[in-house]
Amino acid sequence: MARYIGKRLLLLIPVLLGIALVVMIIIDITPGDPARMMLGAQATQEQVDALRDQLGLNDPLPVRYVRYIWNVVRGDFGTSLMSKRPVISEMMERFPYTVKLVTLGTAFSILIGIPLGIFAATHQRTWKDNTVIFISLIAASMPSFWFALLLIRFFGVKLRWLPISGVETWQGWVLPCAAMALGLAALIARQVRSDMLEVIRQDYITTARAKGLSEGKVIYRHALKNAMIPVIMVIGGIFGSSLGGSLITEVIYSIPGLGQYIMTGLNNRDYPIIQSGILIISTMFAVIILIVDVVFALVDPRIRLQYARKRKGKGEKQSEDKESKEVAAS
Amino acid sequence: MKIKSRKKSRLHEIWQQLKKNRLAVVALFIIILLILVALFASFIAPYPYSQQNAKLSNAPPSAEHLLGNDKLGRDILSRLIYGSQQSLSMGVIAVAIAATLGILLGAVAGYFGGWVDSLCMRLLDIYQAIPMFLLSVALAAIMGPSLRNAIIALGIGTVPGFARIMRASVLTVREKEYIEAARAINAGNGRIIVKHIIPNAIGPLIVQITMGIGGCVLAGSALSFIGLGVQPPIPEWGALISDARSVMRQYPTQALYPGICVMVSVLACNLLGDGLRDALDPRLKN
Numbered sequence: 001m002a003r004y005i006g007k008r009l010l011l012l013i014p015v016l017l018g019i020a021l022v023v024m025i026i027i028d029i030t031p032g033d034p035a036r037m038m039l040g041a042q043a044t045q046e047q048v049d050a051l052r053d054q055l056g057l058n059d060p061l062p063v064r065y066v067r068y069i070w071n072v073v074r075g076d077f078g079t080s081l082m083s084k085r086p087v088i089s090e091m092m093e094r095f096p097y098t099v100k101l102v103t104l105g106t107a108f109s110i111l112i113g114i115p116l117g118i119f120a121a122t123h124q125r126t127w128k129d130n131t132v133i134f135i136s137l138i139a140a141s142m143p144s145f146w147f148a149l150l151l152i153r154f155f156g157v158k159l160r161w162l163p164i165s166g167v168e169t170w171q172g173w174v175l176p177c178a179a180m181a182l183g184l185a186a187l188i189a190r191q192v193r194s195d196m197l198e199v200i201r202q203d204y205i206t207t208a209r210a211k212g213l214s215e216g217k218v219i220y221r222h223a224l225k226n227a228m229i230p231v232i233m234v235i236g237g238i239f240g241s242s243l244g245g246s247l248i249t250e251v252i253y254s255i256p257g258l259g260q261y262i263m264t265g266l267n268n269r270d271y272p273i274i275q276s277g278i279l280i281i282s283t284m285f286a287v288i289i290l291i292v293d294v295v296f297a298l299v300d301p302r303i304r305l306q307y308a309r310k311r312k313g314k315g316e317k318q319s320e321d322k323e324s325k326e327v328a329a330s
Numbered sequence: 331m332k333i334k335s336r337k338k339s340r341l342h343e344i345w346q347q348l349k350k351n352r353l354a355v356v357a358l359f360i361i362i363l364l365i366l367v368a369l370f371a372s373f374i375a376p377y378p379y380s381q382q383n384a385k386l387s388n389a390p391p392s393a394e395h396l397l398g399n400d401k402l403g404r405d406i407l408s409r410l411i412y413g414s415q416q417s418l419s420m421g422v423i424a425v426a427i428a429a430t431l432g433i434l435l436g437a438v439a440g441y442f443g444g445w446v447d448s449l450c451m452r453l454l455d456i457y458q459a460i461p462m463f464l465l466s467v468a469l470a471a472i473m474g475p476s477l478r479n480a481i482i483a484l485g486i487g488t489v490p491g492f493a494r495i496m497r498a499s500v501l502t503v504r505e506k507e508y509i510e511a512a513r514a515i516n517a518g519n520g521r522i523i524v525k526h527i528i529p530n531a532i533g534p535l536i537v538q539i540t541m542g543i544g545g546c547v548l549a550g551s552a553l554s555f556i557g558l559g560v561q562p563p564i565p566e567w568g569a570l571i572s573d574a575r576s577v578m579r580q581y582p583t584q585a586l587y588p589g590i591c592v593m594v595s596v597l598a599c600n601l602l603g604d605g606l607r608d609a610l611d612p613r614l615k616n
Binding site for chain 1: 452453455456457459460461462463464465467468469471472473474544548551552555556568571575578579582585586588589592593594596597600601
């Protein structure tokens with residue numbers, strides 16, 4: 001297992017190097033001079049040139065890339081052009097907000113999604129099942145920012161139960177997390193339902209029923225455990241993509257998190273923020289996916305065994321396994 | 331001629347399967363309706379989308395203005411109708427870009443295999459390591475806010491999903507006899523990919539394309555909402571929600587309508603996608 005995790009961590013390095021390169025190229029090929037942006041329209045060409053030199057913008061792309069990576073390795077993620085403060089310390093202040101939002105949002109969606117999915121699967125082809133499916137379809141089709149606004153209007157303005165923005169108190173977290181959780185819960189519920197339906201038809205469930213276990217035990221001890229494996233994959237993906245989705249939620253509820261920080265960076269063309277912000281969020285995303293894969297390998301005895309007897313049938317089996325995961329993930 | 335008739339029968343077969351799913355048929359009907367509304371917006375809309383009338387600022391619904399007026403006194407119904415043009419074209423064109431790139435990438439990776447495949451897949455790994463919405467937002471913001479740039483950003487952001495499904499599908503087609511036959515008569519790789527691999531492997535992508543359009547309408551409205559998509563005064567559903575935000579307290583219905591429009595179109599795409607998946611699934615045939 002340790003070898004598997006080690007290997008995955010090593011594979012992470014080229015991916016992160018690639019992301020840094022991609023972001024740098026994107027910024028490079030788009031028009032707009034950051035030095036000119038910083039100094040404003042009145043600055044003379046000499047001043048702009050001097051600043052370009054000082055920022056090292058005149059060096060060719062490979063030189064800048066290597067320098068950026070070298071700085072990142074030493075913990076220097078650049079300095080914000082606007083606030084003149086190190087990007088990493090500004091990010092660290094905002095980091096807890098985003099983590100809290102994404103974690104709570106995902107936790108909410110799991111708490112709602114899994115029971116709903118089980119409920120729908122155990123009542124297949126009844127009106128209860130149909131209602132759950134229909135509601136989850138609608139929820140998944142709703143723009144989350146629109147739902148967020150409706151929540152504010154109803155609970156914040158009309159009923160005055162909860163604050164409409166800001167997260168100074170715990171009440172402030174309720175609406176943003178609910179807004180994030182809605183679409184995700186719908187996805188989880190649909191996934192749980194279809195996996196449960198697949199598992200319930202298996203022979204070992206019939207066996208469990210035949211030996212006289214109660215229905216609750218059959219569902220929760222035997223079926224759910226097996227149905228959870230693909231669900232964990234989906235939850236990992238959801239957790240990761242909600243990192244991107246937190247952007248809008250943070251803007252709407254004025255949560256001072258990473259998403260809002262990157263938005264300001266984008267609006268001001270503050271390139272160090274854009275570059276390092278995307279790199280850091282992507283790293284978090286990659287680490288989450290890695291954790292999910294490890295958990296996946298731990299809970300699924302079939303995969304665990306495969307890595308245990310890895311030396312025998314290396315090659316194909318692993319790539320085959322990866323293939324099926326990729327398909328499942330997409 | 332012969333080929334044409336066979337194609338028809340395949341479509342007919344899918345239609346026969348799809349017809350059994352009532353929700354999918356309704357969804358298809360809604361999608362056709364939305365497309366017609368978008369195409370003939372200038373005939374259907376009662377007023378031009380930018381015609382202002384200060385006297386009617388935030389007016390409630392009336393016989394002349396069925397859904398009322400926004401804060402500049404513009405007819406909300408007309409703006410919703412014109413908005414469908416922008417929102418739908420965002421979804422359709424972005425998916426067209428993503429599907430074209432994804433199909434080519436997936437076909438090349440799957441067909442050649444070996445190091446080409448590894449290279450393409452590692453590139454996709456890097457690509458997918460950036461959360462899709464973040465990538466689209468960053469691209470749209472860096473290129474500058476406009477409808478065209480938002481479409482490109484959305485298209486580029488959604489390539490990997492298409493490429494992976496295409497590759498998996500190509501892998502199942504690659505070893506078929508007819509590919510060997512094409513190779514035996516000395517067809518070039520390019521010809522084999524375009525003429526034989528892509529048409530035969532494209533089936534599983536139909537579902538992805540249908541649902542992708544819904545996804546891009548949704549993501550596109552989010553881009554416009556944060557000001558990175560369609561620019562005022564041109565109406566787009568996401569931008570309309572953003573406009574209505576400032577009067578949300580007094581006139582919440584103004585934000586309600588465009589959200590419902592987005593929801594209905596995305597829902598229709600998802601339902602049709604679900605229906606097509608079942609219709610295309612050979613296990614459910616008979």
